[in-house]
Amino acid sequence: MITETLDIAPKSRGRPREFNMDSALDEALRVFSERGYYAASISELTEAMGLTAGSVYKAFGDKRGVFLAAFDRYRYVRQRLIDESLAKAPNGYEKLRILVAFFAEASCGEIGRRGCLVVGSATELALFDEEVAGRVGVAFDFDERRILDLIRLGQTDGSVAKHVDPESTACALLALTKGMRVIGKTGRKTEHMLAVAETAMKLLD
Numbered sequence: 001m002i003t004e005t006l007d008i009a010p011k012s013r014g015r016p017r018e019f020n021m022d023s024a025l026d027e028a029l030r031v032f033s034e035r036g037y038y039a040a041s042i043s044e045l046t047e048a049m050g051l052t053a054g055s056v057y058k059a060f061g062d063k064r065g066v067f068l069a070a071f072d073r074y075r076y077v078r079q080r081l082i083d084e085s086l087a088k089a090p091n092g093y094e095k096l097r098i099l100v101a102f103f104a105e106a107s108c109g110e111i112g113r114r115g116c117l118v119v120g121s122a123t124e125l126a127l128f129d130e131e132v133a134g135r136v137g138v139a140f141d142f143d144e145r146r147i148l149d150l151i152r153l154g155q156t157d158g159s160v161a162k163h164v165d166p167e168s169t170a171c172a173l174l175a176l177t178k179g180m181r182v183i184g185k186t187g188r189k190t191e192h193m194l195a196v197a198e199t200a201m202k203l204l205d
Contacts, residue, residue: 021059022073024049029070033114036124037067071135074117079142092154096173097201099150103177104197107184112193116181144174151204160204169203176200 027048031040042063046053049066060066082102089095106112118139126133148170154160177200180193 024051025066025070025073026077028066029074029117030114032067032070033117033120036120037063038124068131068135071117071121071132075139086150091157091159092150092152093159093201093204096147096150096154096160096204097197099147100173100177100197100200101194103180104193105190107180107193108188108190112181112184113187115185116178119178119181122178140174140178143177144170147173154204164204172203173200 027050028045031044031048035044040063042053042056045063045066046056049056051059056066060069082099085098085102086095089098106116118136121132122136122140126136148166151160151164151166151169155162155164155166176196180196184193
């Protein structure tokens with residue numbers, strides 16, 4: 001099981017030149033995930049990050065700079081969590097089960113209502129911001145390639161059926177896992193989303 005949580009260091013206000021960058025960005029991404037880019041104000045971000053407005057502008061330039069840094073931080077932390085858990089699985093099928101279950105569990109409760117920063121960026125910003133669109137495209141391509149590689153690994157080790165088409169199934173699982181994060185914003189029960197994950201795994205039979 002992968003838990004989509006972030007380790008938050010204690011806040012320290014009133015120190016414009018010294019702060020924990022990772023902790024500040026973790027708090028910023030919470031604001032962006034919950035509020036969206038446009039609704040998130042500088043005052044909300046500075047309060048969450050435990051910094052003055054001057055410190056934020058000096059470190060990141062503007063709100064968009066904070067967002068881009070938080071986006072990169074979000075992806076880094078998630079990929080680290082996923083990679084650590086996938087390494088423990090014995091074959092391609094079980095790695096895929098862990099991966100799909102991660103998205104299911106991240107689509108429930110408080111984390112589910114907060115949403116996914118990548119998916120949220122795809123719907124809110126990608127059409128209007130070329131740099132964000134590029135980041136979202138890279139993130140989606142990375143996730144699809146990982147699914148594709150795991151399907152092929154499963155076919156090599158015998159855990160995934162040979163008749164499964166790797167490319168189309170990888171795209172289908174990408175769409176399903178990203179869709180989980182969208183409906184998770186409405187508040188879903190864990191057992192419901194895990195049942196969806198089990199249904200998704202039938203694509204590999």
